[in-house]
Amino acid sequence: MPVEYQSSSRFASPDVKRERLFVLSGGRQPTALFSILKANMSKTTIRDANVIHLVDAIATDVGLLIVPFSKYQGSNVGMAFALGGVAGGLGEAVASKINTVMASRNYDRLRAKEFAKPREISDIYAHRGEFLPADEITQLERPQAHTIQFWCRGIRYTLAEKSADFESFKKWQEDAALVRRELDGGPPNAGIASLLEWGQRTVEQTPPWVDAALREIAVGELDNRGRTIVTSAGVRIASALMKKLRTKSGNDAEHVVGMLQSCIRRRAVVFAIASAVSLLLALIFLSLVLAFSPFQTPSQPNDWIGAVSLFPLVVSPFFSIGFGIAALWVYLKSR
DSSP: OOOOOOOOOGGGSHHHHHHHHHHHHTSSOOOEEEEEEEEEEEEOSSTTTTEEEEEEEEEESSEEEEEEEEEEEOOOHHHHHHHHHHHHHHHHHHHHHHHHHHHHHHHHHHHHHHTSSOOOHHHHHHHSOEEEEGGGEEEEEOSSTTEEEEEETTEEEEEEOTTOOHHHHHHHHHHHHHHHHTOOOOOTTOOHHHHHHHHHOOSOOOOHHHHHHHHHHHHSOOOHHHHHHHHHHOHHHHHHHHHHHTTSOSHHHHHHHHHHHHHHHHHHHHHHHHHHHHHHHHHHHHHHHHHTOTTOSSOOTTHHHHHHHHHHHHHHHHHHHHHHHHHHHHHHHTO
16 A cells, blocks of 8 residues: 555644754755665664665755655565465565565655656655754765665664665765754744754754744743644653753743643643543442452353453553553653
C-alpha cells in the first residue's frame, strides 16, 4: 500500500511546517542544489526499526530535505532460515522481493504525482518529509560503497543509492553548514511553533527573533491554537524548549516556561485520571468476582458474571500502573 507520510498532528500541519522551516533554514527560502533520487533510507528510531524508506534527498544551500514516498520492511532471511529452515528462508526472500517491488512502484507513482509541476522547497516540506539543517548534520561516514551515513539530532540516517557520492556530499555539508551558521533570521511572525522548533536545535545559537517572539507570547496567554500545537508537539519537544528557556534571563522566558508547564501538566492530569478510573474499574470487577465467584460449589445461576469479570480484573491494574507511570513521567518532564 502507498504511504502518504502525512500526520494529523497540528504541529505537523502544512501551515505550521512552513513556519518551522524558516527556523530550520535561518529565515530564508532554501534553494535546491542537487538530489539523490530513490535512495534507500533507514533511521535509528523505534518506529523505523527494520523499515526501509524510498526517498528523495534534496540538498539545498542550508540543509537536507528528505522526501519519503514509500517504505518496506527490511529482509530477515537469516532469522527465517534459523527458525523455519530452507522453506522459511526462501519464503522470506520471496516476500521481501515482492515488498521491494511494490514499494518501488508506489514511489514511482507518488513521485510522478507530487512533482507533476515544479514546486518550491517550502511547499514540498510543508506536505511531506523532514528538513535537516546542515549545521546539525554530524559524523559523516561511508560504511560501504554508494552509502552515506550521518547523525542529526540523535538519530542516525543511512542513505544508499548508486548515484550517492560520499565526497561530494561531505563537501556540500561543510559548505552548507558554514552558510547556515551565518544566518540568524526566522519566521516573519514567529509564534510558539517557531520556539518549539528552535528548542530542538542542537547548536548554541539564539537568534534575535527568539526574544521578540518571547515578548509577544508573554504579553498574553496561549490561545487554543497555541495550546493545541504544544500538546501535539509532545512532551519531549516542549521540555527541550523549557530547558533552553531556563538558561535565559528575563521574565518573558519564565512566563513562557510557565505556559508550557501548564500545557504539559494537563496531559499529566489526563493520565492520572485514566489511572484512577482503571483502578476503580479493578475494584468494581473484584467485587463482582467476590459476589459471583465462579469457583464456588455448587454453582449459582449468576456465576458467569464472576467468570466474565476475571479478565478485566487482571488487566485493569496494569492499565492503572501504566497510566500512573505516564502521569509521573510527564509531570517530572514539566519541572
